[in-house]
Structures are given as structure tokens and as C-alpha cells.
Amino acid sequence: MTNSAQKEKIAIAGAGIAGLSAAIALRLAGHPVDIFEAEPKLQPFGAGIQIGPNATRILESWNVALLGTGFEPENIEIHNARTGSLLNTVPLREAARARYGAPYVTLLRKDLQNALLSRARDLGAVPKYSTPVTGAEMTKDGFQVTAGGRPYTLDALIGADGIGSEVRKFAWGTKQPVSANAVAWRAILPITAVPEAARKNIGVWMATGGHFVHYPVSGGSSLNGVLVLDDDYRNDGEPDRNDPLPYLLHRLEGWAPQVRETVSSTKAWLPWQLRGLEKWDGGHGRVQCIGDAWHAMRPYLASGGVMAIEDGAALASALAGKGSIEAKLARFREKRAARVWQVAERSALIGRIYHVAQPFDVVRDLAIKKSSPAKLLERNDWLYNTRV
Structure with a gap:
């Protein structure tokens, strides 16, 4: 770890994926860090998460241990969710390592956050819990951050406190999340919920107005299931939170039996209203948002958490440059904005392709069938080959 002498002191609001990633990167660069x-x-939101090679490469460089909890899926199997037909199989495990020099890993969010937390603590960055950040301003004594009712004199504030960011609210009150008009239903499924041949793969099932994804977590001992349906569920009446299956199966009428059977393997489905943020700068002066606080995006590229990890690495790199802290953060914004908003826009596009209405889904399916598996993986080079 670099000597911390003369390094800027950084406050981080939030101990989620974005905040812990930033803390690790900054501590490795020698910055004193306070996490509020x-x-x-620790309260992870959601069940599972997919981490592409662009982020596992960073995690490996930070010595964040995912072995034992993470799983490297063998393939991605792409299906039409109504007919049940397999459109293509994209090799992933060996192919990702060979093409990108890093693995593609699926795991529980809590396992990722615990691994990040363990590494941050090893580096001396221990979160102060029950300590909300409520303000930041320049005073005669320097830049002060108010957290837990106390003032802290630091050099900058990083808002990593999620889509409902309090930092964003007190610094830019007008930047509010926008509904994506879709709900993601999430659950942990028994590994036996899919045929044995599919248990080591990511399964993608596409239909008009929705899609279903499942992948191995907990070292391959269970599955994470995500069912995304267009429109607010309240348009069809409030489902029974203790047993939402009747509602979900009603919404899945016309979907293939294997999808309905997999969804029926548990009653423990929890809804998550999908929201995003419209394009904005993400910061000014000595205050900068990262992760979902800056660029919350639709989940169709499985890259929200991945962008948060990249943000941490990019932030530490930017602060290693010359100039004032304001100038360094401005360079960070300028460099990251193009990347994160490209990913956000591509993710929204993928969602439209997944959920396209009939008969246009025939064109989509034909294009997927005609593509070689290697070509389908190659289309992700722009995402997975990027090094921040």
C-alpha cells in the first residue's frame, strides 16, 4: 500500500458494492478513508449478481477473495420463453478466461459484499454504521462532512449510497430516480429447479413483455432466479406477498412449461421496482456520486454492480493525477461518464430486445440462431475488454 502522507482524505457515504470498492482502491493507493x-x-439488496471479466479482473488485482462462494458458469443458454426452444449456447467459463484474461463469476450479493468488506477491513477501512451523511460544505476550517451529527474535516465526499442517495438529494435535490415501468421478481431457487444439464449454466428465457434468468450461486449449490415483467404489478392488483405464485403464473400464461415449473419451485419471490437515473454529471467540486447514486441503470446487461466496481478503480486512478482535488474529480467524471452512460443505454436496448413484441421476436430469434456462439461472445468485447 502506498504511503498515505499528503494523500487526500476521502469520506465515503455508503458501505455497499460501490462504497467498499472505492474504499479498497483508495486505501491501496494510500488515501485515508472514512466510510459512513x-x-x-450490512444489508445487501437483491439476491444474486453476475460479475463480468472487466470487474473480476479488478477484484483479483485487489486480492478480493471470491473462491468458494462464486461460480463460473460453463455456458449461457438463450431460449424463447414461449416455445421453450433453445436458440443458441454461448461458451463462457473457458471462453471468458481465454478471451478476456479473467473469469465470469456468479454469486450472492451478500457474498460479494462480505468479500469486499473483509478486504476493506484488512486495509484499515472499517465502516461506521448507523452514521448517515447529512451535509457537506466548505468552512473556514476546510471541507467539512457532517455524518451522524458530527463534523469531519476531509478533502472530498464520495456518494456511494445507492439509488435513493441522500448525498445526491442534499447536493442536487432535483435528480430523482425515474421508473423503468418494470418489476424484477427475485428468489433463490433449489438447484433441482432446472434439469441437471442446465445447472452449471446461465439460462436466459425471452418473451414479449418479460424475461427470466437463472444462474448458479453459492458455489453452484443453488440458483438465483430473476423474473422481469413489464408494467407495474399494481396494474393487475396487489399480489399476495406471502404467496405471489398465483399472480406470477397468471402473468406467465403462454410461457413454456419448463419456465413455469422453475418459477413454481419456490413461493419466496420478492418484487423490486426497477428505476434508473437520467444522464447527469454525477458531481461537482469536492462531492462526487458513484455507483447507483450516479448511474442507476436497468439490469439487462447485468452491469450495475460491475460499473460500481469499475468506479472505485477509476476514482483511485484519477486521484493519483496532478492538480487540485476538484480538478481530479472533474477528470474522473469526464472519463467515466462516457463509459457508464454507454453501458446504461446498451442495457436499456438489450431489455427492449429481450421483451420485443410478436411477431418481431421471430426476427430476434432468427438473428440469435444464425450467429455463431463465438460471435455472440465477441459482441461483448466492448464491455469486458475495457480496463479502467
Whole structure:
């Protein structure tokens, strides 16, 4: 770790994926770091997460240990969710390592956050829980951040406190999340919910107005399931939170039996209203948002958490440059904006392709069938080959 003498002191609001990633990168670069978390303990949102090679490469460089909890899927199997037909199989495990020099990993969000937290603590960055950040301003004594009702004199504030960011609210009150008009239903499924041949793969099932994804987590002992349906579920009446299956199966009428059977393997489906943020700068002066606080995006590229990890690495790199802290953060914004908004826009496009209405889905399916598996993986080079 670089000597911390003369390094800027950084406050981080939020101890999620973005905040812990930034803390690790900054500590490795020698920066003193204070992590302020409003919640009383670690509270991962969602069930599983996919981490592409562009982020696992960074995690490996930080010595963040994912072995034992992560899983490297063998393939991605792409299906039409109504007919059940397999459109193509994209090789992933060996292919990702060979093409991108890093693995593609699926795991539980709590396992990723625990691994990040363990590494941050090893580096001396221990979150202060139940300590919300409520303000930041320049004073005669320097730049002060108010957290847990106390003032802290630091050099910059990083807002990594999620899509409902309090930092974003007190610094730019007008930047509010926008509904994506879709709901993601998430659950952990038994590994036996899919045929044995599919248990080591990512399964993607596309239909008009929705899609279903499942992939191995917990070292391959269970599955994460995500069912995304267009429109607010309240348009069809409030489902029973204790047993939403009747509602979900009603929405899945006309979908292939294997999808309905997999979804029926548990009642523990939890809804998550999908929201995003419209394009904006993400910061000014000594305050900068990262992760979902800056660029919350639709989940169709499985890259929201991945962009948060990239943000941490890019932030540490920017602060290693010359100039004032304001100039360094401005360079960070300028460099990252093109990347994160490209990913956000591509993710929204993928969602439209997944959910395209009939008969246009015939064209989509034909294009996927005619593509070689290697070509389908190659189309992700722009995403996975990027090094921040």
C-alpha cells in the first residue's frame, strides 16, 4: 500500500458494492478513508449478481477473495420463453478466461459484499454504521462532512449510497430516480429447479413483455432466479406477498412449461421496482456520486454492480493525477461518464430486445440462431475488454 502522507482524505457515504470498492482502491493507493453507512449493519439488496471479466479482473488485482462462494458458469443458454426452444449456447467459463484474461463469476450479493468488506477491513477501512451523511460544505476550517451529527474535516465526499442517495438529494435535490415501468421478481431457487444439464449454466428465457434468468450461486449449490415483467404489478392488483405464485403464473400464461415449473419451485419471490437515473454529471467540486447514486441503470446487461466496481478503480486512478482535488474529480467524471452512460443505454436496448413484441421476436430469434456462439461472445468485447 502506498504511503498515505499528503494523500487526500476521502469520506465515503455508503458501505455497499460501490462504497467498499472505492474504499479498497483508495486505501491501496494510500488515501485515508472514512466510510459512513446509514444502516445499522450490512444489508445487501437483491439476491444474486453476475460479475463480468472487466470487474473480476479488478477484484483479483485487489486480492478480493471470491473462491468458494462464486461460480463460473460453463455456458449461457438463450431460449424463447414461449416455445421453450433453445436458440443458441454461448461458451463462457473457458471462453471468458481465454478471451478476456479473467473469469465470469456468479454469486450472492451478500457474498460479494462480505468479500469486499473483509478486504476493506484488512486495509484499515472499517465502516461506521448507523452514521448517515447529512451535509457537506466548505468552512473556514476546510471541507467539512457532517455524518451522524458530527463534523469531519476531509478533502472530498464520495456518494456511494445507492439509488435513493441522500448525498445526491442534499447536493442536487432535483435528480430523482425515474421508473423503468418494470418489476424484477427475485428468489433463490433449489438447484433441482432446472434439469441437471442446465445447472452449471446461465439460462436466459425471452418473451414479449418479460424475461427470466437463472444462474448458479453459492458455489453452484443453488440458483438465483430473476423474473422481469413489464408494467407495474399494481396494474393487475396487489399480489399476495406471502404467496405471489398465483399472480406470477397468471402473468406467465403462454410461457413454456419448463419456465413455469422453475418459477413454481419456490413461493419466496420478492418484487423490486426497477428505476434508473437520467444522464447527469454525477458531481461537482469536492462531492462526487458513484455507483447507483450516479448511474442507476436497468439490469439487462447485468452491469450495475460491475460499473460500481469499475468506479472505485477509476476514482483511485484519477486521484493519483496532478492538480487540485476538484480538478481530479472533474477528470474522473469526464472519463467515466462516457463509459457508464454507454453501458446504461446498451442495457436499456438489450431489455427492449429481450421483451420485443410478436411477431418481431421471430426476427430476434432468427438473428440469435444464425450467429455463431463465438460471435455472440465477441459482441461483448466492448464491455469486458475495457480496463479502467
